[in-house]
Amino acid sequence: MQFSSTETYVASPDLALAVNAAVTLERPLLVKGEPGTGKTELARQVAASLGLPIIEWNVKSTTRAQQGLYEYDAVSRLRDSQLGEARVHDIANYIRKGKLWQAFEADGKVVLLIDEIDKADIEFPNDLLQELDRMEFHVYETGETIMARHRPVVIITSNNEKELPDAFLRRCFFHYIRFPDAETLKRIVAVHHPGLKPRLLDEALTQFLELREAPGLKKKPSTSEFLDWLKLILAEDLSPEDLKRPAGEMLPRLHGALLKNEQDVALFERLAFMARRQR
Structure with a gap:
């Protein structure tokens, strides 16, 4: 067995x-x-x-x-x-x-x-x-x-x-x-969302991993939440360009699938505010 x-x-x-x-x-x-x-x-x-x-x-x-x-x-x-x-x-x-x-x-x-x-x-x-x-x-x-x-x-x-x-x-x-690395995440995505365009996956994966690495995050988004986020992205028919954040913005599109408490949302809002002040 x-x-x-x-x-x-x-x-x-x-x-x-x-x-x-x-x-x-x-x-x-x-x-x-x-x-x-x-x-x-x-x-x-x-x-x-x-x-x-x-x-x-x-x-x-x-x-x-x-x-x-x-x-x-x-x-x-x-x-x-x-x-x-x-x-x-x-x-x-x-x-x-x-x-x-x-x-x-x-x-x-x-x-x-x-x-x-x-x-x-x-x-x-x-x-x-x-x-x-x-x-x-x-x-x-x-x-x-x-x-x-x-x-x-x-x-x-x-x-x-x-x-x-x-x-x-x-x-x-x-x-x-352990939390999967980028290549393993791509293999997991291929199982759940076969046929996802590489450029869209690369942009989503980059933003997701940046989100997880943010210092001070109370709850890091998990693999299952990443899959849910991708499902929403596909349902909204978003392109890689749609996912790109405007200058000074830190929160990704549809971030409610990834961030599950107000402290983490507020953290990214503060980071965005500080980034705009430094420009």
């Missing part, structure tokens, strides 16, 4: 190597990087490339590790007992299977995505250590032990919003998705 770039996803050689190493070692792959660099999409493309189904667990700030295993619905059981329902005698009727349980009991190998693990409480990763390591867990209400029929390919993403515990990191194969 070897992963490489697909028709819709450009994977750098070191990223493909990391995925294949994690699969070989049977370790979870922990992927970090800026938001919008394709971490979540990576898991989907790995599943497509390897011909495996994918199970996605999207973590939120309120998510608990136990929810990934199972949840016992005691309230429903109490209600059914009051109504005299026959199903109340089998506690298994009130066990809701989580994403890990679904991955463990799958008939074949699957890709399990644990998306944005750093959103949850700091104890969340530690609470999954044993289950991800041993590939089994115990259901206390029924007394059964759920063991993985086939060890899933586990891909865990993080936006680096908080540090993850050392004990958790030791059990993972780690890869940081």
Whole structure:
């Protein structure tokens, strides 16, 4: 089972190597990087490339590790007992299977995505250590032990919003998705916007990279935002000349697709003002 770039996803050689190493070692792959660099999409493309189904667990700030295993619905059981329902005698009727349980009991190998693990409480990763390591867990209400029929390919993403515990990191194969260079960006654009005229791409790419390199930027625009910007440029049928900024202007056309907060917009407005004063 070897992963490489697909028709819709450009994977750098070191990223493909990391995925294949994690699969070989049977370790979870922990992927970090800026938001919008394709971490979540990576898991989907790995599943497509390897011909495996994918199970996605999207973590939120309120998510608990136990929810990934199972949840016992005691309230429903109490209600059914009051109504005299026959199903109340089998506690298994009130066990809701989580994403890990679904991955463990799958008939074949699957890709399990644990998306944005750093959103949850700091104890969340530690609470999954044993289950991800041993590939089994115990259901206390029924007394059964759920063991993985086939060890899933586990891909865990993080936006680096908080540090993850050392004990958790030791059990993972780690890869940081660096922001792509200009040539890789062109390959990515070719996948999403084939046939884009080279002059238009060169002008857009130059302005985009200049924008990212501006000092003091609170949120640098990501790859996905660059693709959205290009989509707008194509929809407006803009030419390379249309994209060129008038003298003294710093903000690119349709900059709302790239700059997502007022501080960054104000920063470029100040830079433009200072440039005009120096002329």
